Amino acid sequence: MDTPGLGDEMYDLAEEHWSSMDRFADRLVLRGPTLSEDGEEHTGSVHVVEAADRAAAERFADGEPYWRAGLYRKVTAFRAVVLLDRALGRP
Template sequence: MPFYVYAEDQPDVADQLMEWCEEHWSYMDRFDDRLILRGPTVSDDGEEHTGSVHVVDLADRAAAERFAREEPFWKAGLYRDLTVVEAEVLLSREPETDVPYTLVAAQWPLSADAPCDAERRGLLGTEADSRLIFVAALMDGDGAGTTGVVAVVRALPDEARDLIQPFAEGLADGRPAALTAQRWERGGRN
C-alpha cells in the first residue's frame, strides 16, 4: 500500500545534507522498485533544499514508519518533522527533467462524507490536466476517508495551488482546504 512520506529539513543543514547524500541514496536504492515518487522540496529560487518527499509502496503503516525513521538524513538529525500518511494514488506520470514543478499538499480532519474511490478519481476530470504529474488522496489509517491531498504540478507555486484547490475542496467535501505549495524536483540518482 502506498504511503506519502514528507520530511522537513532543519534550518541551515545544506552542508550536512551533502555529507550524507550517498548514504541517503544508497538507502533509497534498497526501495527503488517500490518508490512511486521521490525528490526534494526546494526554496522558491531552487537553490536551497527544504525537505524530501517519497511516495513508497510498503506492506503497512509500521513498515512506512520504519522507512521514514531509518532514513539516514532523519537518523543524522537533519529533519525537523516527519509526515507519514497512507495514500491512494489517483494519477502518476513520469516527471520530466529541467522543468519547474510544485508540490501542493493539504491535510484536514477526517470527513464521514469523503468521496469514494470512483468519485475521487472523477474529481480529476475525464481528461486530467496535462500539468498534473502526480495526485494522491491522503487516507486515514482505516481507509474510512480522505484526510488530505498531495500533488505534483508542472507549474510554479501560485498556478499549481490554483489548479489543485477545486480538487482538494472536492476531496474535503466542500470544506476549505488550506494548501501549501513549494517547489519540488525529481529525485534519485541520475
Template structure:
C-alpha cells in the first residue's frame, strides 16, 4: 500500500543536511523499487531545502513509520515534524528534472458520513491538466474515506493551487479544507 511521508526541516539545518546527503540517498536506494514519488520541498525562491516528501509502497503503516523514522535526516534530529498517511494514487506521470514544480496538499476533517473512495467519485476517469504529474488521495487508516489529497504540479504555487482545487473539492465532498502549496523538486541521485 502506498504511504505519503512528509518530514519538515528544523530551522537552520542546511549544512547538516548536506553532510548527510549521501547517507540519505543510500538509505533511499534500498527502497528505490518502492518509491513512487520523492524529493525535497524548497523555499519559494528554490534556494533552501524545507522538507522531504516520499510516496512509498510498503506493506502496512508499521513499515511506513519505520521507513520514516530510520531515515538518516530524521535520526539525526534534522526534521521537526513527520506526517505518514496511507495514499491512493490516482494519477502518476513522469516528472522532469530542472522544471519548477509545486506540491499542493489539501486536508479536511472526516465527518460521520464517509466520502467514499476516489474511484466511486469518478476521479479516475477525469481528464486532468497535463501539468498535474502526480495526484493521490490521502486515506484514513480506519477506511472511512479520504482525508486529503497531495499533488505534484508542473507550475508555480498560485497556479498549482487552482489546478488541484477541483480534485480536492470533489474528494472533500463539500467539507471545508486547508489547501497549501510549496515548491518541490524531483529527488534522487544527481
C-alpha cells in the first residue's frame, strides 16, 4: 500500500523500480498497480513472485526501491498456490 500523497516521489523512482522488477522477470507471476475505486489514483502494487521460501519473498519485498525509499506505508506477504494460470496454459 502506498503512502498517500507521494506520487511525485514514486515517479522519480519509477526507473529504479522497473529495473528492480526486471531482475525478477523470470519469477514474477503477476504484477501491477492497485487503484482507487474511481480508477484515478494509484493506491499500491501487487507482486506475485515465485520464491523458494518466505525469507526469499521478504528479501524481494525489502529490496523494492519504493519500499526502501519509504513510499509504501505497508507491505503484506502471503503464501499462495497458483491453481489457474491462463497466460501460461496451466490447468
